[in-house]
Amino acid sequence: MECLESACGEQYADVNLLIFHASIGHNFDDLMSEARRLAPNADVVAASCCGVVGREGVSESMKDIALMAVRGDEYALAFTDEIYGHNSYEKAKELALSLKAQKEGINMIYFLGSGIDIANDLCIKGFEEVFGSDVTIFGATSSDNMRGHISFQAANDNVYEHGAYAIGFCDPSLYVDTQATHGFIAVGDPLTVTKSSGHIIHEFDGKPAWPEYLNRLGVDADVDCGTTIPIGALGEALPDDLAKEYGNSHLLRVVTKFDGNDVYYATTIEPGTPLWLTVRDEDVIFSEMDRIVKCIVDRNPGRKPVAVFHADCLARGRFLVDRILKEELVFKMQQPFSENGECPPWLGMYGFGEFARLGGENTYHNYTTALYVIYRK
Amino acid sequence: MSHLTLADYNKLLREHQELQLRVTRLTYIEQQLRLAQDRLDHELGLYKRLSSFFTRLVKSRDFDLFMQLAVEAMVDVLEVETAAFLFRNHKTGELFYVTEGFTPQNDGDSELFRREIINLSQMTLRSKAAIIPSNRFGLFEVLQRFNRGLFYHATDRDVGISVYLLGLISIKKSPIYEKLTDKHETLLGIFAQGVQSALVSWFQDTVIKGQREKIDKSETELKRLTLIAKTIENGVAITASDGKVDWTNKQFIKLTGLRKKDYSGKQIGEVLDLSPDDRKKLEEALRKAKNIDFPVRYEHKKGNCKFFQLEVLPVRDEEGDLNNFILILKDITEEARFKEEIIRINKRFETIAELANVGIWEWNKPQNSIRWNEVLAKQFQFDHLGSQEMLLDVWLNAIHPDDKDYVLANRQKVINKECEKLTQMYRVILRDGSLRHMQAHLQSEFDERGEFIGLVGSTRDITDVVNANKVERDSYLLELALDRVNPILILDAFGHICYFNQPMLTLTPDIDGCKGQKVDLNRDQQCSISGVYKLIATYSNRWEDLRTVEIPFLNNYKAQFYPTISARGELLAVILISE
DSSP states (O other): OHHHHHHHGGGGGGOSEEEEEEETTSOHHHHHHHHHHHSTTSEEEEEEESOEEETTEEEOSTTOEEEEEEOSSOEEEEEESOOOSTTHHHHHHHHHHHHHHHOSOOOEEEEEEOSSSOOHHHHHHHHHHHHOTTSEEEEEEOOOSSSSSOOOEEETTEEESSOEEEEEEOOTTEEEEEEEEOOEEEEEEEEEEEEEETTEEEEETTEEHHHHHHHHHTOOTTOOHHHHHHHOOEEEEOOHHHHHHHTSSEEEEOOOEEETTEEEOSSOOOTTOEEEEEEEOHHHHHHHHHHHHHHHHHHSTTOOOSEEEEEEETTTTTTTSOHHHHHHHHHHHHGGGOBTTBOOOEEEEEESEEEEEETTEEEEESSOEEEEEEEEO | OOOOOHHHHHHHHHHHHHHHHHHHHHHHHHHHHHHHHHHHHHHHHHHHHHHHHHHHHHHOOOHHHHHHHHHHHHHHHHOOSEEEEEEEETTTTEEEEEEESOOOSSTTHHHHHHHHHHHHHTTSOTTOOEEOOHHHHTTSTTGGGEEEEEEEEEEETTTTEEEEEEEEEETTTGGGSOOOOHHHHHHHHHHHHHHHHHHHHHHHHHHHHHHHHHHHHHHHHHHHHHHHHHHSSSEEEEEETTSBEEEEOHHHHHHHOOOHHHHTTSBHHHHSOBOHHHHHHHHHHHHHTOOEEEEEEEEOTTSOEEEEEEEEEEEEOTTOOEEEEEEEEEEOHHHHHHHHHHHHHHHHHHHHHHHTTEEEEEEETTTTEEEEOHHHHHHTTOOTTSOHHHHHHHHHHHBOHHHHHHHHHHHHHHHTTSOSEEEEEEEEEOTTSOEEEEEEEEEEEEOTTSOEEEEEEEEEEOHHHHHHHHHHHHHHHHHHHHOOSSOEEEEETTSOEEEEOHHHHHHOGGGTTOTTSOOOTTTTSSSOTHHHHHHHHHHHHOGGGOOOEEEEETTTEEEEEEEEEOTTSOEEEEEEEEO
């Protein structure tokens, strides 16, 4: 209730849509039933994460919560359970068809799916097949606190561990501008995928994938994803034009699951693809953050954001830099969108992955800060 | 120019691979350093949360909020999934219990969980924050859902409180929670000490505050009572628990005529000049420390006799121990004399009533008692010393069967407040078989709140009067009955229409269908039948004065008013219109 009052004042009971991000310590069944009790007429969606970002800044305890409240009915909501890497395309298309059936004129889709065992490029494909590539897909994948053990997604009376929800916005006067950035530099020789199926990598350089990955990372053979995620970002080389826009020559991918020797990649991966290990560069992180914020502001001169959604990789959040730097980073991204010191409605989360356009295409990212700034035309 | 041999190539390749590993290992070591930095940073964050909690705790003045803050802080600071806080106040026996993040699976779960926390305290050291050994969880029905936990319990015997703090991580959620270590024990230890200190301080503050409030209240009360005691008209004396006089107000001195040296430090029972019986009552009340309120006769020093209402109030402390007595003397001399006068007047009235041959009786409803005089007993041939139940039986049996319903209905009218008083006549058949005519007056009595409390009444045997007039009255009625020309109207003692003939109906059509009702025949004219009602009322109290009166009727007529008595002994008003 305190959270609802803080976001909506005393009139929280009559909002139409509540979007919650809650850190993993929450009981999502309790959270959803309480939200539905307090705002009985609203659609309620939620996802687990490793920390939240709001107007007030960063919060990363086991029980943090943040929300964005929406008034008005210019949206459609669809949700699904049992989404995995092997059926990501079908499930995303099913969501897209449901959205399209509910409302005409959807021009942007906020998508939030499971962060474990999912092929996010296929999710994009599923949505684009229904709505075309002009519809912007933005959002994130849910997470735990970087254990790669479990993540939650919830919609109205349903709480899922392998689900997804999608919100299609259809107010023709609104549009979203997106951009993502990381600050990692590729090092050394790449690991080459020599055997894969879909989003699962079986071999690197002709050797079992998971052991070889750990070997290249220089960590013990019995570690889990909690150890590898912060240091194990894998980079895919980008063409020069995209590299220029991206501010980096590599697009990063995270490994959130392994099964035996198999590595679960975040998107479909073809044999022969070289993947680079990467190292962080804090100077690049800060300079690139400044650059993308400036790009967004420059692309929308004189406009005041209606709201900002923000997805950040948990490996950049809790486990990347210390708290002071993190707060400074968040301040640097919020300040340019603020007016008279007041930050627009802001909902951010530390998850496993982010969606944002790159080269004009809907693209899935990892280890980035992705900003989704909604403007009125 | 030299060529690269195969051996050189292989060496270079090995060195290159070694370099690659060094690069990634450097990354890993760098990450380990960062993680260590993060852990310290995070730990610092937890201590900051702890500090923030203590700041809020200090400001908290509401106990429920305090408990809620504590469990929320445990979840936040210890980074556990579930927290429970139990607090027992040994002095009051109250048990407070708050949880955060605990989802009961059925109705009894919450209560069972609370009991298990107390049972767990039997297996763990007091005043030490500790990680719960994993084999403990399996011993409990609710706790077995968890596999990691921290526990602290302590008792402060001086203040009389026990505190139980428990942080838990469920089996289901344990993969996403950090392993509990000595860091958590340290955090819980600091947290628990802070909570316990705050509770002790809070309770001592509450006790002190309560005592201060009591003192303030007592002081205010004392001032108020002193002011009242000084200013009231009653005499007030305060004695010690042994009955020795400590303090009196001026009025006490004035009422008793005593001087301070006469009573100061002496037993109140010895000081007051009471009759032996009254003194005995007072001394017994003091000895048994009981509240008593009774009238006493007091021989004033100046020689005149006074009457007091003496009230003895024992005053006890919160533990029930006797502190002192307050004696209040209310001067009721005037009331006592007035009462004596009333008794004297009553006796005189009873004598007069007896001489006038008027039977009187009184029914007190709250006490359910009936009093009557000897005349009444004689009228109904009843033994004056018989029981009131017998009197009632004799009276009810004596009423003429034709009159009984009417007599009882009239009595009920008075009881139901339909009328405050009434006079009626009825016949009685006495034990010796004689028929007597009784004129009875009945009146209800009410207390100050308007509640009915009883009836008083009188009876006169008017048989002789009735018989003396009977012949004349009967001849009137016969004459009237035969007279079919002149308009005739007959009313009862209450003014209800009993009979009218056709000429009267022709003259006053308003009365058509109004038999049994009281009707104002001439609402718009000055000379109305209300005059007749007044006459009826006059005669209803003086039957012996029955006589014919000429009255104006409907402006243009002259009428004769013949008061008469029916065969049932009722007063009837007969109005005959002459030409």
